[in-house]
Amino acid sequence: MREDVLEMILTATRLPAALGLDIRAFIAALNVARDRLRSVFDRYTAE
Known part of the structure; x- marks a missing residue:
């Protein structure tokens, strides 16, 4: 998994943990x- 991409997505949301x-x-x-x-x-x- 690309942790950097995941972190980028999570920083743009109100509920990153969820x-x-x-x-x-x-x-x-x-x-x-x-x-x-x-x-x-x-x-x-x-066959």
């Missing part, structure tokens, strides 16, 4: 979705 947690939670959810999709793709290959 937004920072929201952004990190969103990224974590995307990582879980990516991993689960990969396992589905591995299980059901083109």
Whole structure:
């Protein structure tokens, strides 16, 4: 994660702590979705 970009975004908001947690939670959810999709793709290959 680009901490410098995150800090730039957080300094432009009224609730930086809450937004920072929201952004990190969103990224974590995307990582879980990516991993689960990969396992589905591995299980059901083109064959």
